[in-house]
Amino acid sequence: MLKETYIPYLIRLFRQYGYDGATLSKISEATGLGKASLYHHFPGGKDEMVETVLDFLQQWLDQNILVVLASQGDALTRLRRMCDRLSELYEQGNQPCLSAILLMGSARGIFHNRVNALFRVWIDAIANVLIEDGIDEELAKYRGEDAVIAIQGSLILSQGLNDPSPFMRIIQQLPIQLCREKSNSSS
Amino acid sequence: MLKETYIPYLIRLFRQYGYDGATLSKISEATGLGKASLYHHFPGGKDEMVETVLDFLQQWLDQNILVVLASQGDALTRLRRMCDRLSELYEQGNQPCLSAILLMGSARGIFHNRVNALFRVWIDAIANVLIEDGIDEELAKYRGEDAVIAIQGSLILSQGLNDPSPFMRIIQQLPIQLCREKSNSSS
DNA sequence: GTCTATATTAAGATAGAC
DNA sequence: GTCTATCTTAATATAGAC
Numbered sequence: 563m564l565k566e567t568y569i570p571y572l573i574r575l576f577r578q579y580g581y582d583g584a585t586l587s588k589i590s591e592a593t594g595l596g597k598a599s600l601y602h603h604f605p606g607g608k609d610e611m612v613e614t615v616l617d618f619l620q621q622w623l624d625q626n627i628l629v630v631l632a633s634q635g636d637a638l639t640r641l642r643r644m645c646d647r648l649s650e651l652y653e654q655g656n657q658p659c660l661s662a663i664l665l666m667g668s669a670r671g672i673f674h675n676r677v678n679a680l681f682r683v684w685i686d687a688i689a690n691v692l693i694e695d696g697i698d699e700e701l702a703k704y705r706g707e708d709a710v711i712a713i714q715g716s717l718i719l720s721q722g723l724n725d726p727s728p729f730m731r732i733i734q735q736l737p738i739q740l741c742r743e744k745s746n747s748s749s
Numbered sequence: 750m751l752k753e754t755y756i757p758y759l760i761r762l763f764r765q766y767g768y769d770g771a772t773l774s775k776i777s778e779a780t781g782l783g784k785a786s787l788y789h790h791f792p793g794g795k796d797e798m799v800e801t802v803l804d805f806l807q808q809w810l811d812q813n814i815l816v817v818l819a820s821q822g823d824a825l826t827r828l829r830r831m832c833d834r835l836s837e838l839y840e841q842g843n844q845p846c847l848s849a850i851l852l853m854g855s856a857r858g859i860f861h862n863r864v865n866a867l868f869r870v871w872i873d874a875i876a877n878v879l880i881e882d883g884i885d886e887e888l889a890k891y892r893g894e895d896a897v898i899a900i901q902g903s904l905i906l907s908q909g910l911n912d913p914s915p916f917m918r919i920i921q922q923l924p925i926q927l928c929r930e931k932s933n934s935s936s
Numbered sequence: 937g938t939c940t941a942t943a944t945t946a947a948g949a950t951a952g953a954c
Numbered sequence: 955g956t957c958t959a960t961c962t963t964a965a966t967a968t969a970g971a972c
Binding site: 579580581582583658661662663665666667668670674677678681682704707710711712713714715716718719721722723724728731732 | 766767768769770845848849850852853854855857861864865868869891894897898899900901902903905906908909910911915918919
């Protein structure tokens with residue numbers, strides 16, 4: 563089997579247990595592979611498994627979020643498409659964000675740079691849509707951050723309340739929020 | 750020494766390494782206590798340490814957030830006081846939220862109910878301030894959620910970018926955002 | 937209340953047969 | 955490419971002296 567075969571299992575395990583909690587025993591059980599076989603596919607051990615998952619997520623970002631943000635249509639339409647993809651990725655608010663999980667705990671030191679890069683690319687892509695839509699460059703950058711903040715925060719709250727509805731509400735409101743004319747956040 | 754003495758060390762360790770990553774060896778080193786002494790203070794081991802920290806955080810919420818939300822002054826003033834306290838708690842955006850950390854990884858199953866309770870109390874307290882201020886009850890509940898979402902999301906982003914400014918920007922904007930008259934999030 | 941010493945279990949990782 | 959068996963290290967936890 564190609565090592566790509568095991569990515570869905572790895573994503574599910576790291577989401578559920580985190581970096582430290584997803585032990586090789588759990589990974590072995592979930593994939594049906596013995597520990598030695600896991601090291602055949604991932605000689606670098608668990609860190610290489612996470613790197614492989616991050617490669618996949620980077621690709622997913624490119625082929626889903628960045629593609630729809632660069633697609634035909636007005637800003638509102640393109641942002642709605644992004645939200646549809648995000649809703650799939652996070653299973654309607656029932657699954658946490660792997661990037662956020664990798665920022666928590668002892669994995670942070672190892673994977674921080676990669677997560678940082680994912681966030682920056684995502685924020686810039688949203689900001690560019692808004693700039694094309696006529697929004698001031700600085701405000702667009704803040705709105706890009708606001709989008710990531712709303713997604714991440716609502717995922718945390720949905721996890722905390724064990725209720726996907728905060729995420730779904732935010733996802734539904736987000737496109738119109740980002741495209742609104744005036745800043746309602748003047749200091 | 751009273752076991753309360755060790756709470757600041759525990760908070761720092763769980764914030765930095767998470768539940769799984771904060772090993773007894775690290776805790777022993779940070780506190781200067783041997784492992785056996787740690788079990789003298791916390792017979793239930795690491796889980797009892799986390800429970801002790803959650804007791805402290807629940808108290809902190811009562812004596813800081815709930816107190817200032819029930820204090821004298823208009824809604825905007827009280828929400829600004831809340832934000833000041835939050836800014837201290839999260840060290841101006843440089844420290845992650847322990848509740849969020851406990852929702853990630855294998856700790857979630859153990860402490861989810863307690864974190865859930867913390868979130869609910871906090872959201873309700875914010876909503877009540879807004880209801881007193883004349884905001885519709887349902888909208889106030891959503892605004893309470895929005896506050897927690899903005900805080901949690903901005904802490905994640907500040908961690909991800911290694912830059913406290915997203916948190917500080919959100920904290921500064923939050924009171925006026927919550928008190929705004931019209932919902933700019935109509936569907 | 938803190939220590940040393942140790943028990944027990946599980947984790948990450950590898951050797952080598954098939 | 956997968957396995958069994960094993961190694962090494964580290965984690966949680968306890969016994970018992972001081």
